[in-house]
Amino acid sequence: MMTHGPILQVVLPLLVAPICFVFSRFHRFCWIVACVISWIGLFISIRLFFQAEQGVIVYELGGWAAPWGIEYVIDRLNAFILVIISAVAAIVFPYSLTSIKAEIDPRQRGLYFTCMLLCLAGLLGIAITGDAFNLFVLLEISSLSTYTLIALGRDRRALASSFQYLIMGTIGATFILISVGLLYSLTGTLNMADLAERTQNLHTSRTLKVAYSFLIVGIGLKLAMFPLHLWLPNAYAYAPSAVTVFLASTATKVAIYVLLRFLFNVFGITFSFELLQTEWILIGLGLISMLFASIVAVFQQNIKRMLAYSSVAQVGYILLGIGLLNINGLTAALLHIFNHALIKGALFMSLGAICFRVGNTELKNIAGIGRMMPWTMAAFVAGGISLIGIPSSVGFISKWFLILAAIEKGWWPIVVIISICSLIAVAYIWRVIETAYFKTPQDSGTRYVEAPLSLLIPTWILVFLNYLFGTSATFTIDFAATTATLLLGAGR
Amino acid sequence: MLAITALAVIRMRSLFAVVILFGIYSLLTAVLFVVLDAVDVAFTEAAVGAGISIVLMLGTLLIAGRRADADTHTPLLPLFIVVITGAVLVWGTFDMPHFADPQDPAHQHVAPRYIYDSLAEIGIPNMVTSVLASYRGFDTFGELIVVFTALVGVMALLGIPERRQSRRQVSEKTGPEFSGPILTIGASWMIPFIVLFALYVQFHGDFGPGGGFQAGVIFCSAFVLYALIFGIELTYKTVRPKLLILTSASGVLLYAGTGFVSIILDGNFLDYNVLSNTPKAGQHLGIFLVELGVGITVASVLILIFFSIVQSRKRRYQMQPDNHLDSQVRE
Amino acid sequence: MIDSIVGLYNYWIAIFLMMAGFYTVIASDNLVKKIVGLNIFQTSVFILYISLGKVEGGSPPIVSANIDVYSNPLPHVLILTAIVVGVATTALGLSLIIRIKKAYGSVEESDIIEADQQMLEPTQDEKQ
Numbered sequence: 001m002m003t004h005g006p007i008l009q010v011v012l013p014l015l016v017a018p019i020c021f022v023f024s025r026f027h028r029f030c031w032i033v034a035c036v037i038s039w040i041g042l043f044i045s046i047r048l049f050f051q052a053e054q055g056v057i058v059y060e061l062g063g064w065a066a067p068w069g070i071e072y073v074i075d076r077l078n079a080f081i082l083v084i085i086s087a088v089a090a091i092v093f094p095y096s097l098t099s100i101k102a103e104i105d106p107r108q109r110g111l112y113f114t115c116m117l118l119c120l121a122g123l124l125g126i127a128i129t130g131d132a133f134n135l136f137v138l139l140e141i142s143s144l145s146t147y148t149l150i151a152l153g154r155d156r157r158a159l160a161s162s163f164q165y166l167i168m169g170t171i172g173a174t175f176i177l178i179s180v181g182l183l184y185s186l187t188g189t190l191n192m193a194d195l196a197e198r199t200q201n202l203h204t205s206r207t208l209k210v211a212y213s214f215l216i217v218g219i220g221l222k223l224a225m226f227p228l229h230l231w232l233p234n235a236y237a238y239a240p241s242a243v244t245v246f247l248a249s250t251a252t253k254v255a256i257y258v259l260l261r262f263l264f265n266v267f268g269i270t271f272s273f274e275l276l277q278t279e280w281i282l283i284g285l286g287l288i289s290m291l292f293a294s295i296v297a298v299f300q301q302n303i304k305r306m307l308a309y310s311s312v313a314q315v316g317y318i319l320l321g322i323g324l325l326n327i328n329g330l331t332a333a334l335l336h337i338f339n340h341a342l343i344k345g346a347l348f349m350s351l352g353a354i355c356f357r358v359g360n361t362e363l364k365n366i367a368g369i370g371r372m373m374p375w376t377m378a379a380f381v382a383g384g385i386s387l388i389g390i391p392s393s394v395g396f397i398s399k400w401f402l403i404l405a406a407i408e409k410g411w412w413p414i415v416v417i418i419s420i421c422s423l424i425a426v427a428y429i430w431r432v433i434e435t436a437y438f439k440t441p442q443d444s445g446t447r448y449v450e451a452p453l454s455l456l457i458p459t460w461i462l463v464f465l466n467y468l469f470g471t472s473a474t475f476t477i478d479f480a481a482t483t484a485t486l487l488l489g490a491g492r
Numbered sequence: 493m494l495a496i497t498a499l500a501v502i503r504m505r506s507l508f509a510v511v512i513l514f515g516i517y518s519l520l521t522a523v524l525f526v527v528l529d530a531v532d533v534a535f536t537e538a539a540v541g542a543g544i545s546i547v548l549m550l551g552t553l554l555i556a557g558r559r560a561d562a563d564t565h566t567p568l569l570p571l572f573i574v575v576i577t578g579a580v581l582v583w584g585t586f587d588m589p590h591f592a593d594p595q596d597p598a599h600q601h602v603a604p605r606y607i608y609d610s611l612a613e614i615g616i617p618n619m620v621t622s623v624l625a626s627y628r629g630f631d632t633f634g635e636l637i638v639v640f641t642a643l644v645g646v647m648a649l650l651g652i653p654e655r656r657q658s659r660r661q662v663s664e665k666t667g668p669e670f671s672g673p674i675l676t677i678g679a680s681w682m683i684p685f686i687v688l689f690a691l692y693v694q695f696h697g698d699f700g701p702g703g704g705f706q707a708g709v710i711f712c713s714a715f716v717l718y719a720l721i722f723g724i725e726l727t728y729k730t731v732r733p734k735l736l737i738l739t740s741a742s743g744v745l746l747y748a749g750t751g752f753v754s755i756i757l758d759g760n761f762l763d764y765n766v767l768s769n770t771p772k773a774g775q776h777l778g779i780f781l782v783e784l785g786v787g788i789t790v791a792s793v794l795i796l797i798f799f800s801i802v803q804s805r806k807r808r809y810q811m812q813p814d815n816h817l818d819s820q821v822r823e
Numbered sequence: 824m825i826d827s828i829v830g831l832y833n834y835w836i837a838i839f840l841m842m843a844g845f846y847t848v849i850a851s852d853n854l855v856k857k858i859v860g861l862n863i864f865q866t867s868v869f870i871l872y873i874s875l876g877k878v879e880g881g882s883p884p885i886v887s888a889n890i891d892v893y894s895n896p897l898p899h900v901l902i903l904t905a906i907v908v909g910v911a912t913t914a915l916g917l918s919l920i921i922r923i924k925k926a927y928g929s930v931e932e933s934d935i936i937e938a939d940q941q942m943l944e945p946t947q948d949e950k951q
Contacts, residue, residue, distance in 0.1 A: 007751075007761040014637055015748050018741035021644055061630040063754075063763030067602050070630045111648040118641050125634070133901055137634035140908045141641055144915055148645035151919060156926035160935050163919045167848060170861055170912055177868055177905065178581075178841075184898070185588055185875045188601030198601075210584025495836070498843035498863055507855050514859050521866050528877045529884070529894035533869070533902050540910045541866065552855060552917040556924045560853035561931050570850035578842040582835060591833045592879040594892070599878055603895045607884065617886040619896040620903070628900060635904045642911035646918045700885065705907060790907075797914045804921050 005051070006059040006072040006128055009044045009082065013037055013121040017114050024110025028097070034113045035093045038120070042090040045082040052079035058130075066130065067191035073130035076483045080334070081127040081257045084341050088249040089120050095349060095458040096242040102356045103240040104152055112152060116246065119145035123254045132180045132266075133190045135258070136173060139222070142254075143169045146247060150239040161234030168231045172221030175214045182211035196266050203271050212276065215262055223255030225319065226289030229312045236308035241352030244304060248311055248348055249341035256318055256337060263322070264487045273325060282323030287417055289316035294424040298431070303354075303361045306428055307347055310387065313421060314340045320414070321402055329405035330484035335476060336398035339386075342469065343395055346383035346462040350376050353451035353459060363435055370437035372448045377436050379459045384429035386466045389422050393470040397477065508558050511549045518542040531701040532620045539709040544794055547716055551801040615772040616698040616779065624703065625779040629762045633747055635705075636786055640744050643793040646800050651807055653733040653799035679721040686714040694787045698776075704783035708790025715795050724802055733799060736792040743789025750781045833874045840867035854923065854930045858916045865909045872898045872905075 016037050020030040051057055052074050059072040074082070093116065104112055122142025129135050147169070151162035184190060186207055187198040202208050217228070224232040236244050263272045272278050290313045297309035314336070321333030353376040354369065355361050370377040386393035389400075399418060406414040450456075469476055497517045504510045518541025525534035589596035610622040624632050690711040697703030719727040751762040759766035764778025844867055847860025876898035884896035924930050927938050 004755055018744045022741045060760055061762055063760045064627050068605055069627050108648050111644055114644050134631055137631055140638050144641040148648050159923045159926055166916050174865055181872050185598050188597040206587040207584045210580055498840050502847050510859050525873055528873045529881055530873045530899045531883045533899050536903055536906050540906055545910055545913055548914055548917050552920055555921050556930045560856055567850050574842045574846045578838055581838045585831050585834045592877045594878050598875050599895050603897050606896050607893050611886050619884040620899050623896050623900045631904050635907045638908050638911045642914045645915045649918045649922050809925055
């Protein structure tokens with residue numbers, strides 16, 4: 001059975017989703033099933049991760065060899081992404097049951113789990129597939145379920161932001177579809193490895209360049225690359241808390257993976273960087289989104305929205321790391337994919353706990369909450385420290401490598417900008433801490449009690465991981481560095 | 493023609509006309525697809541674009557209102573973006589292989605195997621069905637999941653359709669949407685034929701254009717017609733929403749189940765060769781099963797979405813931004 | 824030059840239609856119209872794909888005895904999938920519109936933005 005690991009990873013959630021749908025009235029049942037599936041998924045992905053260390057795993061669907069059939073290809077890079085997604089799912093699913101009690105109508109709770117399973121399967125599928133068109137289909141599975149999940153938020157603005165995301169997301173997907181069509185017209189294939197081979201001697205083709213740019217724009221919409229990030233802050237702010245946790249730690253990461261895959265493997269370094277000089281675009285957009293989004297984050301009144309802008313900034317760090325195009329930069333990018341999932345997971349989860357008691361995440365309403373919900377706020381502070389990048393937290397490690405990479409190039413202004421952005425992060429995290437600990441509630445009668453353990457335990461697991469991988473980081477660093485070397489070597 | 497229709501859509505303010513124009517646009521596209529030899533696609537485009545999409549859009553217009561306000565913001569920025577995008581695309585086409593040239597790489601690399609070997613490997617004449625259900629069977633599974641996801645989404649947003657609970661509500665509006673002997677009799681004659689045609693399309697997909705998806709859409713259209721003529725309440729009596737929920741899930745399970753049977757029989761997921769004694773018989777069986785799964789799910793999903801949209805007219809949805817749903821949660 | 828015009832005009836028409844749809848999506852204020860625009864945009868991409876699949880003198884890809892040139896079946900399969908994805912997106916978009924109409928009382932984007940801003944204003948007053 002273990003040879004079928006790659007397909008089971010994706011199909012198991014898809015198999016139980018219809019069952020959850022039929023029994024959606026019994027949301028506890030759906031919850032148990034979803035949790036079990038997410039843990040099995042985590043187990044499979046860890047096994048695949050160690051298998052992929054030994055060599056690339058290929059799984060031919062329907063028994064048809066690629067490029068005629070669709071194949072799943074797992075190498076070091078996407079095995080790593082798979083572990084991130086399934087680990088986040090394995091923590092968010094148990095967290096969900098309590099969290100959605102305050103935020104989702106009882107009749108919709110079963111459907112919530114169905115959608116989460118579908119979204120999980122879609123994201124895993126995107127990370128695993130080796131076929132460009134299959135990627136589009138899986139992308140739509142995850143997108144449609146994401147739109148629904150966002151719209152489940154209680155505020156009516158959740159509906160409007162979900163619709164906005166639906167429009168932008170579909171435009172992005174259609175751009176990817178156009179690009180795949182152009183690639184097909186040039187090469188006659190849809191398989192990624194085959195595409196890489198067959199585009200080698202087409203580098204001067206204008207059609208290839210257009211296909212390339214449409215793909216970048218399409219993926220850019222999905223990963224909220226500046227200035228295509230407009231959908232993200234609203235979507236994250238008004239979605240139910242558990243959904244925000246899940247999306248913030250997985251969805252953009254998968255999009256970055258797709259970007260890496262196409263830049264380095266499908267189009268190849270020679271085309272993407274030596275010929276088209278994409279690194280300047282990545283560096284430029286990365287820096288702008290870091291600065292712009294960090295500054296905007298400081299002025300937000302809603303903490304969730306503030307963290308959403310911070311996510312846009314963090315995507316900027318990752319893009320910058322890719323754009324620096326040396327081993328340290330790419331290592332930083334890969335590390336930050338993982339680390340940011342941990343950081344934002346912990347932060348949004350503690351916000352979810354606050355939301356559970358307070359009912360919303362407006363800054364003015366959390367005054368004095370540090371004393372009423374000490375454990376929740378402590379988790380937030382710990383996550384915030386990691387976000388800022390203080391040594392011994394994971395946030396420090398990725399920033400450290402990013403700075404190393406910039407120094408290696410001798411680009412001191414970038415080092416300065418990175419430090420400025422970290423200082424701005426201090427500013428916006430401090431605003432929350434100040435309000436929570438040093439202000440008294442406007443209405444002195446309000447009392448909140450500590451969040452239930454079912455929310456605190458998953459939150460603290462993530463906080464713990466933040467510092468575990470922050471203090472003993474050799475494993476992740478080694479892994480990221482080797483993968484980075486492989487990626488950079490692939491096109492040379 | 494297409495261009496005129498598309499431009500008309502931009503200018504029109506009456507949403508009703510916009511939707512109908514889109515139907516015309518779809519039909520024209522379908523005709524174009526026939527000219528370009530894509531009969532299966534033409535069939536689907538006509539059934540979906542000019543059929544189901546239009547019905548759903550009109551259903552929405554009943555609630556959302558028929559007229560659009562004049563666009564307030566200046567159209568310059570969008571126009572600029574569009575012109576740039578279009579110019580880039582046109583620039584890109586200059587190195588594209590020419591239209592319909594048999595020497596195009598698109599026709600040289602992967603496709604010949606589908607064209608020349610699929611009869612020997614799969615054993616059915618319609619290559620589109622072979623590629624759809626076997627070579628790229630996982631795409632089709634993904635497509636089925638997309639449809640299913642849309643259903644879950646619509647249900648989550650608009651609520652699960654239910655039969656009316658209270659008597660009073662029933663008496664309020666049990667009457668058919670449109671009545672009259674000609675329509676009633678005409679419809680009662682037509683509906684059996686539509687269903688029969690759907691079944692034909694379902695099971696004849698191996699040989700001619702058609703297959704599970706098209707059959708599902710046609711099947712759905714029979715119910716839409718029934719609902720329009722005899723009223724939605726009566727339709728609920730004929731097909732209970734609960735039953736449809738069950739069938740929509742079972743179609744997906746049938747598809748996935750076929751894949752798992754292949755795994756148990758020592759093949760890869762969705763490898764039909766191992767399903768029977770000879771590969772050809774296995775392929776036949778596999779394709780039959782998955783097409784059936786597609787047909788069942790698509791039909792029930794579309795009918796359910798139609799029900800939801802129609803029913804949402806009378807539903808109320810609560811949005812309470814600042815209050816807890818569960819009052820106990822706070823303590 | 825003339826050769827390339829003849830060889831490419833089909834794609835250009837598809838591109839023109841795409842851009843018409845794209846324009847409708849981003850320029851119109853009405854949400855239903857946006858969805859229609861999205862559909863036109865996608866349908867035109869389908870035309871591009873199907874044009875890719877056409878082979879001179881070919882016939883529909885269904886094996887029959889006395890035909891030996893067939894059009895390419897692969898784009899047809901891809902577009903069948905894409906059409907289904909399109910209708911799924913449309914259905915979801917439409918039900919979002921219905922909910923938006925019920926929650927905001929309007930399906931015009933500008934009205935919605937205005938309503939949201941009005942909601943924000945009182946909170947700013949409270950602060951002062």
